[in-house]
Amino acid sequence: MSVLPLVALVGNPNAGKSALFNALTGARQKLGNYPGVTVERKAGRLALADGRPVELVDLPGTYSLNAASPDELVTRDVVMGRQAGERRPDALVIVVDASNLDNHLRFALELIALGLPTIVALNMVDLATRDGLELDAAVLARELGVPVIATVAVRKRGLDHLREELGGLLGSAAPEAKALPPERDFDVVRGEARRIARAAIVRETPSRRLTAAVDRVALHPVFGLLLLLGLLFVMFQAVYAWSEAPIAMIEGLAEAAATATRDALPDGMLRSFLVDGVINGVGSVVVFLPQILILFFFILMLEATGYMVRAAFLMDGIMAKVGLSGRAFIPLLSSFACAIPGIMATRTIADPKDRLTTILIAPLMTCSARLPVYAVIIGAFIPARDVLPGVGLQGFVLFCLYVAGIIGAMLVALILRMTVTKGASGGFLMEMPKYQWPRPQDILLGLWQRAIIFLKRAGTIIFTSTVILWVLLSYPKPPEGSAISQVDYSIAGRIAGGLNVILEPIGFNRDISLALIPAMAAREVAVSALATVYSIDAGDDEALLERSLGDRLKDQWPLPTALAFLAWFIFAPQCISTIAVTRRETNGWKWPLFMLGYLFVLAYVAAGITFWTATALGLS
Amino acid sequence: MRLTELPLRQPAFVDLIDWSVLSPSEGQRLREFGLCEGASVEALHHGGLWGKGPIACKVGRMTIAMRRNHAAAVTVRTGPDAAP
Known part of the structure; x- marks a missing residue:
């Protein structure tokens, strides 16, 4: 296979980079990892206006080439041609948020100074218009010295133009790329960015601010917290309520397959292998696909709408009490889906001790792999009746199991921060993106x-x-x-x-x-x-x-055994993949083994206490 | 006055930042957020039940969240001739 030209999408976080990436590449994406780090590499193929294929890579969002966290380092090293496992891009597409030009142009100027063939995608121009901002892309192009194309990734606006421009850029003789950006004072670049932004703004009128209005409720100390708890509760109820029909369908299919196999084959080893091993074994896990997808649906929605950062804001006060930052809430919430992306998401935490603590408690968040276990036991032992109108007892028990994991994680964090990861707490500095309604295709792609x-x-x-x-x-x-x-x-x-x-x-x-x-x-x-x-x-x-x-x-x-089994799985020493990813993230065996050990002890103690208490209470 | 004392939704400008309170990487990140002497700033929300949580504020056209100890390092000016 001949090597395709490589184009990198690069820009600030919240510039709409991923939406642009999805809109340009469609579903033909390849997820991978950069060697040695757990930073995800997202690449896809894009056809230029003349049909030539190009490889497009979506780099982690960052605020400058002055990298602070592991994922920002990848972005810096790729654009400078120093990243192992990645060649230097042949061209850059810098994505800037049209409503936040001052800030995003400063990083754009840093990137343009590298001398690679560059296009600026002036993204989310529709939201800027909604906020009463009118921009002149031609002025911007003149001032920056590179082509500027107005895009609305979520509505596929400007994409053809971008493909056309990119084709011209890749066809022309490459200008000289510099290995290092020229040393320039931060404040000077910022001043220039501000001047260019002012020049490009045609009109600026104050207008309705949807985000501010929503935030008055969402960030309210009381109502905001209630809203967050409500959302989480709905999420866990939905995992049960929405999954009944698709689960019944998968069960029906597995049963039909088992019956057909039993009828078609003579009694013997092969039949036992296929029916007992393959169909019953694997089938009993595949049945949980609907529940796992419902959970991921909520997590993807919370992330894509911009609510996740609000949740981090609300939780920072509580997280600070156990020595963590609100930022840790995001990887921890992702860990409800799976601890592996959760642990990988900790790379956005700059403080090493904050990050290590977050990694160590991530497996305590009830991951979706525990859902099949909980679902089977709850389904068998907890009666399906309503405790309140519309609130089922089974969903309520599930909610309690999640809460138990969270409380456990907080206590463990507190103890770790006083012992093995002792030290000053890191801060909490985060950008709060505007709310936006995600494109259904992007959510579907994530679920797929x-x-x-x-x-x-x-x-x-x-x-x-x-x-x-x-x-x-x-x-x-x-x-x-x-x-x-x-x-x-x-x-x-x-x-x-x-x-x-x-x-x-x-x-x-x-x-x-x-x-x-x-x-x-x-x-x-x-x-x-x-x-x-x-x-x-x-x-x-x-x-x-x-x-x-x-x-x-x-x-x-007996019931006490079932309850003890549930309690065991709250802490359940985690799967091999989690140990592997922890080893990679912490560069050694010390912390994964520590994690394994403490989880085993907690699981044993929790199951024991549950069993003895339930037995003493005479539950059966 | 300090950013922590600024009444909500009252436009102001950054007068002075005590960078020594911030670690070098925190200072760098704040600068990348556009928070610097002369920037326009507006406190939007105080988090936490007892007003001890982080503060969300608008810096230029961007909304950022930071902890109170960091916000206390930022001195702001209000009033008609506050603009730099």
Whole structure:
């Protein structure tokens, strides 16, 4: 494959860069990582006006070439041609927010001084007009000395013009690129940026300010906090309420596949492998795709609308009490979806100790992989009735589990900040972007990417661990006429028997011990593992095979055991991927092992207390 | 007066910033946000139940949030001849 010209999108945070990237590349995006750092590399292909293909890369938003955090370093190194794993771009598209020219032009001037072929995309001109700002792109182009194109990424305005201009730029002889930007005083560049911005502004009239009006409620110390809690509550209720129909559909499909396989194949190893291992195992996890997508939908919406930063603002007071900054709230909220993007998002935190503490508590946020476990147990043991009109008990219990994770995380942060990550607290400095209504396509694209990642996991990690577990559970076969069951006689059963010595005091049975081992690969495997165990246990008993996993759990587990299992998963020592990403982020094994250790202890203690309390209360 | 004492939604200008209160990277970030001597500034919201949370303020055309200890390092002027 010949090497395509590389064009980099670069600009301030909140300039609408990602929306422009999506609008230019469509769904043909490739997500990856820069080597050695966990900064996400987003690249896609763009066709120029004459049909020539170009590789477009979306660089992390930053305020200047004076980088403070790991993701800003990537942007600086790429545009200077110093980033490992990335060639120097052949051209830059600088994205500036039309309503914030003073600030964004200063960074644009820094970038233009690098001498690479450059176009400025004057983005979100519609919002600027809404705010009563009228700009002259021609004046701007003259003053900056590079082409300026007015764009509205979310409405695809100006994109053809941008493609055309880019084609001309890449075709012409490249001007000399400088390895380093010329040394210039910060205040001088700012003065120049301000002068150019003033020259380009044709008219400026005060107008209605939607964002200010919304913020009066959203940032209010009382109503704002209530709104945030309300939003989170709706989010967790929706995870249950909206997912019923699609889950029933997936379950129906899995059941049909299992029945068809059972009918088509003779009884034997292959049939057991396909039905017990593949369809029941993997199927029991895939069933949670709707719930995971609903959760991601809310998180993507909160981010894209600009509300997430408001949440950080509201939470800063509370976060400061445990020695963190409000900024940590964003990675922590993302960790509800998955701790891995959450831990990666901590790279925007400049203070190293703030960042380390946030990484260490991120796995305490209830990630979506725990959802399958919670959902199965809650579905089996918590009655589906309303505690209040419109508020289901099951959703309420789920909400409580999330709250327990949050309280746990805060306490752990407090203790860590007084011991291992002792030191002065970092500050809280953040830009608050304007509210905007996200383009449905951008949200759908985000959901699509998450769905693919989840299904790939189901197809690889979860499939592999389920298959290994099936093998370990199926062999060796007990001798004919033996009173010992297949599961107890198998290798896995024997391992679990050993492990049970440790786990029995906190109320865990053999099946849980069995499920916890492969759950290290990915938490949701606990569910598929239980499904496989019971599937093999049932043997050829048709009546048993037709009962759902939840029903079977209800028959076999006392309530205190189920509650202890839920409590274990609040702290659940995390999956291997989280350990790996923590190792990469902290450059060593010390912190991931520390994390693993403290989570194990907490999970054990929490499950134990839950079990003993529930037993003492006589719950059953 | 200090930015922390500025009444909400009253336009003002930055008179002086005590950069020594800020770490070099915090100072750099504030400058990148456009907060410097002479910039127009307007306090918008005080966060936290007891007024101890961060402050959201408008600097030029941008809204930023910062903690009270940082905002206290910013001295502002109001009134008809406050503009630089």
